[in-house]
Amino acid sequence: MESSASDGVLRKTRSHDRQTQRDEAQTGGTALSALPCRDGTGDMNGTDDKGNMMDGVDELVFFVNGKKVVEKNADPEMTLLTYLRRKLGLTGTKLGCAEGGCGACTVMLSRYQPRTQQLHHYAMNACLAPLCSLHLAAVTTVEGIGSLASKIHPVQERIAKAHGSQCGFCTPGIVMSMYALLRNNPAPKMADIEEAFQGNLCRCTGYRPILEGYKTFAKEGGCCGGRGREKGCCLTNGNMDDENLTNGNTADDENLTNGNMADETLTNGKGDDERTPEQRDKNAPLFNPADFMPFDPTQEVIFPPELISLIKGEKCRTLWFRGERALWIQPATLKDLVLLKSQYPDAKLVVGNTEIGIEVKFKNMLYPIILAPTFILELHKVQYTEEGIVMGASCSLTVLGRVLREAISRLPPHQTEILRALAEQLQWFAGLQIRNVAAIAGNIMTASPISDLNPIFMAAGCKLTLMDKDGSRVVQMDDKFFPGYRKTVVRPEEILLSVEIPFSKKGQYFSAYKQSPRREDDISIVTAALSVTFVTGTTVVEDLQLGYGGMAPTTVLAKKTASGLLGRQWGEELLQDACSSLAEEMTLHPSAPGGMVTYRRTLTLSLFYKFYLTVLQKLAKDGVHVEELRSDCLSATEIYQPQTPSGVQVFQAVPEGQDEGDVVGRPMMHLSALKQVTGEAVYCDDIPLYENELYLCLVTSTKAHARILSIDTSEAEKIPGVASIVFAKDVPGSNMTGPAVFDETVFAEETVTCVGHIIGAVVADTQTHAQRAAKAVKITYQDLQPVIVTIQDAIAAQSFYEPIRTLQNGDVEAGFQQADHILEGEIHIGGQEHFYLETHTTLAIPRGEDGEMELFVSTQATTKTQSLVSMALGVPANRVVVRVKRMGGGFGGKESRSVMLSTVVAVAANKLKRPVRCMLDRDEDMLITGGRHPFYGKYKVGFMNSGKVVALDVSYYSNTGNSRDLSLSIMERALFHMENSYSIPNIRGRGYMCQTNLPSNTAFRGFGGPQGMMVCESWMTDVAMSLGKSADEVRRVNLYAQGEKTPFNQLLEPLTLDRCWDECLSRSSYQQRRAAVEHYNRQNRWTKRGLAMVPTKFGISFTAVFLNQAGALVHIYTDGSVLLTHGGTEMGQGLHTKMIQIASRVLSIPCSKIHISETSTNTVPNTSPTAASASSDLNGAAVQICCEVLRKRLEPYKTKNPKGSWEDWVKAAYFDRVSLSANGFYKTPDLGYDFDTNSGRAFHYFSYGVACSEVEIDCLTGSHKNLNTTIVMDVGNSLNPAIDIGQVEGAFMQGLGLFTLEELRYSPQGHLLTRGPGMYKIPAFGDIPSHLTVSLLRDAPNAKAIYASKAVGEPPLFLAASIFYAIKDAISAARAESGLSGPFRLDSPATPERIRNACQDRFTELCPSAQPGTFTPWAVQV
C-alpha cells in the first residue's frame, strides 16, 4: 500500500516498513548483498569469448533522492561526492577530507535484494564511493530527506533546534548518519546513536548539543515528540522540567567506593545550589522538545519502485565502465572474476574502496583496471562449519560484526573467545560509514602492518581460501603469510574467496587489544591478539600465540617468546620471563616509521600484562587454581565501555518582564541552522560553476630550504584541460605580500623556505586535471643550509625574528632573594591544526573592465583579502570586491592565511580572464596554511612555603615558521597572559619568535593566550608538587584579588574570578571529589584518577589598537524588511544571529524582518578581521548605533501614528523623503598599551572562567577517560545563552584536543607527516567528558560591552587545561607507586604515549629509550 505525499514523493506505509524490518532481522541482512544472477550463468558482455576487453561501455543507472540518473560515461576514477556536487549540483553533501575520516560527505545508500526481497540502508562516505559502484543502487542525500521549501525532516529539525549546528559544514553528514540509523532502527538506543557518529567529526559544537537533540529519538530518556510512551508523554504529563529533558542527563549510578560521586547534585545539577535561588534559570531550557515535530518512521521516502523493477529485470552480465585512464569491470560470476584476474593479474579488486581510494587520491597511484566483485554471491556467503565460521571475502565489516554477535549469542562461551575478541576489536575499527562498505578481504590483502584484524586472524590461525581460474587452495594465516611490507603470499592471479575464523577450544583464552591516539575511528599504534591454550584443568601452557601489529613492517607473531613459555605455569615467573623476552624480541629501530618507539615497545609488554591478568581471572572463573589476583590490579583488565555523556547547562533567564518580542538574552537558534541542516546553506564551493570557470591547483615546495634550480612544466602541459601554469612572473602588481609585514611572496621565486611554500599554480578545466598536472610539474632544487625545523634548532642557531619582547614588573631578582624556594622547569606545547571542516576556498571572477575582480572567499578578513589582492593585481582597492556569505569554521585559520590562496587565485583569474576556483584538499590545507604556534616555555619561579609565588622569570619561544604573519601579536598576547589569573609581584617574561623552515604559523582561537597560560600552570603545578601540596590549594593562594593589577599595570575591575572559582568549587563538589579520587587511587594500581581546577583570565581587545573598530550598514526597504550588514563574518559562531538580535531590540521588530546576506568590502569598508573574540562587541555596538539612528528617524512617524505598524512608519518616512539607510561606526575607547613604558590600557576588559576536571588514566596504555568537567564562565549578560554555551563547549573541546590529543608530526627535514583526519586526530564524539556542566555566571553584567555582555569565543578554550593537569595529577599518583615524587615534565599534548612514558614502572624499565643524538627520529618535536 502506498500513498502519495503532498510533495509528490511516495511514502511507504507502516505495514511495508515493518515487513522490511522483519525480513532484515530474520536474515541478518547483508549491507553489500549480491545482486541477482537470474539465470545463474553470467554473460561476459564486453569481452570476447577469450575474455579480451571489448570497446563497449555500459550505462550506469542509479537513483538519487528518488530520481533516476543515467550516466553514459561513468568514470571509474570519479567518486560519488564529485558526481553529486559537480554533475547533479547537489552541494548539501560536503567535502571535508576525501579520505573517509570526517563524515561530512555521509549519504545513505539503499540496495534491494530481489532474492530475499530485502532492502538495505546504510550510511557511507560519498568521498570514497566510486561512482561506478552504484549501479542499480539508490542514494539519499541531505536534500532528499527534507527542505525548507517542502518540509524538514525531524533529524534535521532536532539538531538545529538543539543548537547542534554552528558553522554547519559537518551537519549534513551528521544528519545523514542519524537518518540512516533511523531507517534501520526507528527506536535506537543511545549506544546505537553514538555508534552511528563514530565516523563524523564536528569542530565547532563540542558534540554535546548534537547528542542531546538526537537523544530525543532514543528509546531511553528521549522525548517521543508528543506521541506518547508507556508512562505518558513528558510534553503532556507535566514532566517538562525533568532534568533528563532540560539538562539531558543520565544518572550516575556509580558510588564512592569506585571513586565516582553518586550524588546527583554533582552530576545533574539537581542540587540545592541550582534550585535556589536560580529556579527560574533552571526552568529555562536551551531548547524545548515540545517544539519538535513527531517522528513517524512510516513516512520515509520509499525505495524507488522503478528501481526494483530494473533490478528484477537486470540480466546477469558483466558491466564495463571506461574513463580517461581506468576501466571498471564488474563481473557477474565468480568464474568471470577469476578469468579476468588471470588475464589482468595487476588489476585491483575494489569492494569498499577505502584502501584503494586513499592510494589513488593521496599516493598518486593509478590502477588502469579495476575489478568490482561486489555482486558475486560466493564472496558474500556466510557458512558455519564444525571448526568455525567461513566468511565470504567481500563481506563488509558491519556484516562480520553482525554475524559475530549472532554467533556469540548462541554458541557456548568457550567456543567464542576469538569471536568476542574480534567483535570487540571491530567496535573500534574506523567509523560506521567505513565498516558498512569495507570488506574483510580488503583488510587482509592490504597487508597493513597496523591492520586491526590481521593480528587476530593470525593468532587465531584463520584459514584463507584462495582461488584462481584453475582451482582453489587453502592457506593458514601464519607468520609466513606476510612476506614483506604490504605483501602477502597470495599470487597476483588469485583472489581471496573466504576466511575461516575458528571457534576457540576448551582451555583456550583469547584477547585482542588496540591502542590508538584516539579511541574512536583511529589507526592503531600497536595492536595485539594474544591466545593461550592450557593443558586441560591446569595452568600449564600448551599453546601460545602472540600476534602484534605496529611492531614491524608486517603483522608479526612473537614466536621466540611464545615457544619459550610452552609448558610453563601461568604465573608471576612466567610473566616476568615473558616481558623480558618480549622486550628483546619486539624491538624497533629508534628511527622506525611511526615514531613513538619506546612507547610501542612498552605497549607490547603492557598489553601482555593485561592479557596475563585477564587470563588469570578467566582461569579462576573456570575453576582452575591460580595465583591470587590482587584486587588493586583488577581495573587493568576492564574492557573500555563507552559511557553516554550527560550535560548540564545553567544560564540566567532574561529578567522578568522583558518583552516577549525582545530576543536579547534568549537562547535563540542560530539563524542559519535550518538551512545548514537541509544542505541549503551556501558555502563558497557550493556556488554553482560559472560557464567558463577553471580550477586551480597549487604547486608547492617539497623542500624546507632550497634554491629553485629549474621548473619543468612540459609533462604537466600535456595533461588534457590544462589552461595555464602560473608563476611569479604572472603577478602584475607586487609579488611581495603578507598580512602584517610584507615578508612573503605570492609565488616563491628563487628560494623556498618551507615544505608547502607556494611556487606556482596549474589552472585547468577540472579539479582532477589541475591536480594531476600540478603533480606532473617537475622542480629541481639545490638544498640550502641551515634547515631549522624545531624551536631547539632555532635557539641553537639564534634564529629569531625581531623584536624580542619583554614584559616586566616589580623587582624579579629581589623576589627570588625573598623566596623560600626556587625551582626551574620547562614545558613544550605542541601546535594545533585548525581543522575547520571547510578548507580554504576562493572563487575569483574577473569583471572584465577597469581591472575589477570579484572574489568569493572563505575568509575571516575581507579587507585584508581585498588589499593584498589589489596589491598583487596592481589595481586600487576599489576595483576588488571580497564577499563572504559564511565559512565552514575559521578559528583564526582564515584570519590571515586565507589571503595566500585568494591572491594566487586572483592572479590566475586575472591572467586568464576567466573565473577560477580553488578549494584546497585537506592534505594541502594542512600542509600549507600553518596552525597554532608550538611554544616552548622555560621558567624559574620563586615561592614561599605557603605556595605564594613571589618571583617569576619566564621565557617563551614560539615556532613562528618562515614568515612573521601575526606572530608578534600572538607572542605579545602570550606575555599578557603569562601570569594567567595569579598575582605575581615580581615578574619578567621574554618572548622569542623563532624563525624556522616551517609554513608560517598563525592565529588560532586564543591567539597565544593559551600557550602563555599553559606555561604558567606548569610552574604552578611544579610549585605545588615540590611543596607536597594540592595544586588547587596553591592556585587559590595566588589567585588575583579585587583591586589588584596585572603585570602590564591594568586594574582588574570588576573581577569575578573569585566568584567563578567558588561556584566551580561547589558545583563540582571539589572536596568530596578529591577525597573520592584519593580513595580510588589507593584501591587501584593500574588505573589512576586525577583532579584539577584551573582558572582563566582573558584580555578582550585586539592588541593592535587600530583594529578595535567596526562598521555597520542598515537599509530599511519600503516593505519594512531590513537588510543588515556589518564588518564581521559568520563562521558558525553565531555572530549574525547576535547582530540580528541587537537590531531587533533597537528597532523593536521581529528578527524575521531582518536579513543579513553576506559580508562584503563594498558595503562595509576597512573592516578588522573577525577575530579576538571582539566581533560581537565591536560590530554589535556599530549595529546598535546604526539602528538607533534609524529608530530616531522613524520616531516621528511612530508618534504620529502610534497604532500603526512598522511597515506604516517605514512607508510614511519614505514618502516624507527620509533616508532609510544609515551606517554606524564604533571604536573601543581608551586603548593603547606601550611595551617600552609598561603603561596604557592593553585590554578593554577581561573574561573570566574556572573549570574543574576529573580524569582516569590507564597507566599501562596511557589512555585516559574524561570523567567529569564543571565549567563556570563569566560571559556578562549573555546575548544568547545557547550560542554562548555553544562557544564555551566548542572552545573547551578544541582546547581538549590541543592539550590531550592533537599532535602535528614533522620529519626532521620539515615535512608535515600528519595531513588528514587519518593521522591527525581532533576530538570525536567519544571524547566529551562523561559529565559536563557549563554554568554561565549569573548577575555579572559587563558595563564595557553591548547590552552588558562579554566576549566568549576564545576565553573558555584554556579551561581544557584542567583536563591536562588532572591527567598530570593522575600520573603523579601512578609515579608515587614507583616511589617517584616531586615535579616532573609533561609536555602538551598529554597523549597516550606521554602519559604511559611518564608512568614509570617495571615495564617501562625493560624498554629504555635510545640515547638522543644517536639516531635520526622519524618525527621531531617542533
Ligand SMILES: Cc1cc2nc3c(=O)[nH]c(=O)nc-3n(C[C@H](O)[C@H](O)[C@H](O)COP(=O)(O)OP(=O)(O)OC[C@H]3O[C@@H](n4cnc5c(N)ncnc54)[C@H](O)[C@@H]3O)c2cc1C
Ligand atoms: C577512514 C578510514 C579508517 C580506517 N580505519 C581502519 C582501522 O581502524 N583499522 C584497520 O585495520 N584498517 C582501517 N582502515 C583501512 C581499510 O578500511 C581496511 O583495510 C578495509 O578493510 C579495506 O577494505 P575495502 O573493501 O575498502 O578495500 P579496497 O580498498 O576495496 O581494496 C583493498 C585491497 O584489497 C584487495 N582485495 C579486495 N578484495 C579482494 C579479494 N577478494 N581478493 C584479493 N584481493 C582483494 C584489493 O585488490 C586491494 O588491493 C581504514 C580506512 C579508512 C579510509
Ligand code: FES
Ligand atoms: S569528506 Fe568524506 S569523510 Fe571526510
Ligand code: FES
Ligand atoms: S558545526 Fe560542526 S564543524 Fe562546524
